[in-house]
Amino acid sequence: MRVLILGGTGEARELANLASGERGVDIVSSLAGRVANPRLPVGPVRIGGFGGVEGLRTWLRENRIDAVVDATHPFAAQVSTHAATAAADLGLPALHLRRPEWVPRRGDLWTRVPDLAGAASALADRGENVLLTIGRQGVGAFAGCRRQRFVIRSIDAPTGPLPPRYELLLARGPFTFDEELVLMSRHRIDVLVTKNSGGAQTEAKIAAARTAGVPVVMIERPPLPAGANVVDEVGAALDWLRLATAHSVS
Structure with a gap:
């Protein structure tokens, strides 16, 4: 077969x-x-x-x-x-x-949104420093977010429009819990934006956000x-x- x-x-x-x-x-x-x-x-x-x-x-x-x-x-x-x-x-x-899928655990501070546009809207009343881990595609949805400073992490550089204030980190995971915690501390991350990809390989960022008290804007999966x-x-x-x-x- x-x-x-x-x-x-x-x-x-x-x-x-x-x-x-x-x-x-x-x-x-x-x-x-x-x-x-x-x-x-x-x-x-x-x-x-x-x-x-x-x-x-x-x-x-x-x-x-x-x-x-x-x-x-x-x-x-x-x-x-x-x-x-x-x-x-x-x-x-x-x-x-x-x-x-990942499911929220005690200590998680999740805001669930249906898509990238919803994630960008959810940042309107959030902090200044955003860790964006959605891959290189879709970053343009945040191009209109002028108040926040973005730390954009992806394997390859994103294409298309980007937010006015950003730093690009090109890196391939998986990342450890300690690495994610250090990253959030170093960049004074106020909110994490990510997709509910699930799986153990990228879950360390969710655990680090939980430990650091960093809210998460969680983009739900399409059906x-x-x-x-x-x-x-x-x-x-x-x-x-x-x-x-x-x-x-x-």
Whole structure:
């Protein structure tokens, strides 16, 4: 069975590494190409977009794909929608692998917002120094925030408009709790703006904000396509692949 894993996450790499050792499973991973030097999984990898639903549908058909696993970032809503639509159009089994969301704990000071625009609006009555950890895309939503000073941390430099007052930190995580605490102290951070990506690799900033008493503007995840088949751990995705392989053989 030939499987396309839409990846770019640690879970996608782990699944590709595990599934590559499964008998009867042929894995191809796809990355969007938004990071200059991405961490690559085991096995064949294609990089770049497909050209919408039609392009993905054509690629799946031409490459004789038998199943699709969407293991993209929880905020890659368009890719997830395209994957679900293209797979349904071709009658292919599809699975969405999503790590669990973060949930607030005692001591957390969260303001939940639905999107980037909501996050920018929520800063109107906040402090002056903002730590922005939303990746390089979407920073333009904060270009109109003239009162705050932003510390923008991302792997690659953002493109498009930027806030009038900012400092850019180019760095790739994961970061430790102590590193995050030092960063917040050094820059006198008053508020953290982040996406509810979930996962242990980037959770240290949430713990550091809790310890430092720094409020968090938490951007909620976009919904998955209606009726999506979803699992929240790699082991469950591997079990799904094994079952799908058994059905394809029979």
